[in-house]
Amino acid sequence: MTDDSPSAEPPASRTPPAVAVVDAQSPGNVGTIARAMKNFGFEDLLLVDPPELDPDGEAYGFAGHAREDVLPNADEISFDHLVENYHTIGCTAVTNEDDNSHVRFPYSTPADLADRLPTVEAPTALVFGRERVGLTNEELARIDEICSIPANADYPVLNLGQAATITLYELRSLTLDETQLPDVERVRAPEPTVDRLYDQWSDLLEELNHPAEKHDKTMRMVRRVFGRADVTEREANTLLGILRRATERPAEDSDSV
Known part of the structure; x- marks a missing residue:
């Protein structure tokens, strides 16, 4: 000292x-x-x-x-x-x-x-x-x-x-411009990827015959949930694959009947 x-x-x-x-x-x-x-x-x-x-x-x-x-x-x-x-x-x-x-x-x-x-x-x-x-x-x-x-x-x-x-x-x-924790804004999936995720949700709702009058309200809920979650690109791509498969499945089942 x-x-x-x-x-x-x-x-x-x-x-x-x-x-x-x-x-x-x-x-x-x-x-x-x-x-x-x-x-x-x-x-x-x-x-x-x-x-x-x-x-x-x-x-x-x-x-x-x-x-x-x-x-x-x-x-x-x-x-x-x-x-x-x-x-x-x-x-x-x-x-x-x-x-x-x-x-x-x-x-x-x-x-x-x-x-x-x-x-x-x-x-x-x-x-x-x-x-x-x-x-x-x-x-x-x-x-x-x-x-x-x-x-x-x-x-x-x-x-x-x-x-x-x-x-x-x-x-x-x-004092700190950065910490050891990642910056959420930097790891969030690009907006085009997130938009594709929303489009896939919309397609799934239609394929499942979700009531048309509830479609917009449900999509607002989906956007708010994923908006709060700040999904990463990897998470978004994984969900896209699952949703795509879920959207295609009803059509496949229909063809096999």
Whole structure:
């Protein structure tokens, strides 16, 4: 880690935000947060009053591949430096229910932040607090805005590592152009193939003597079902073969009588 320096200045703007952890008690939680950052494309880890991070200890053990870059490149800074140099978003499970107190109200959800943070022209930091008490009211009073994860009202408090992981997952659109999951729009069957699938369904309905007055309504249902399914080209071709065989079968049976 590098020491906080009065001369150190953050960049003029930053998207995605940095991740700041205030006074974490467990090195393992710091490692878990670093790993979540690596999972979802975040790079800048800021530590306020961190525990000892032994390269042979829990933090590096829990960090996975983040032990190679995110964790060793973390910056140790003061809370004063954090709030003076970043647009800060304090993450807390406990919020006020109305506007009688502005310390924990109003607040955004992580999904809200994903839509809005790209427009913030300032270096930004997501701020997570301690394992047991989170961020204090005094700290939250110095933070620019509040974020909270929707959870069970009877038990909304999450583990520090869990809270950071969920928040970073929701904000992954700020960092990742692609994930390991395929893009549905790219694998969907070409429209001419899907249109042939609809034509084959229409032919089958006619061959089965489906009531003519119900034909259009049934085809609308078929289109909506396959529209939601985003069938791949292989799936569409397989279904085309089955439907073609089903359409031809009644004619074959008729010829054999």
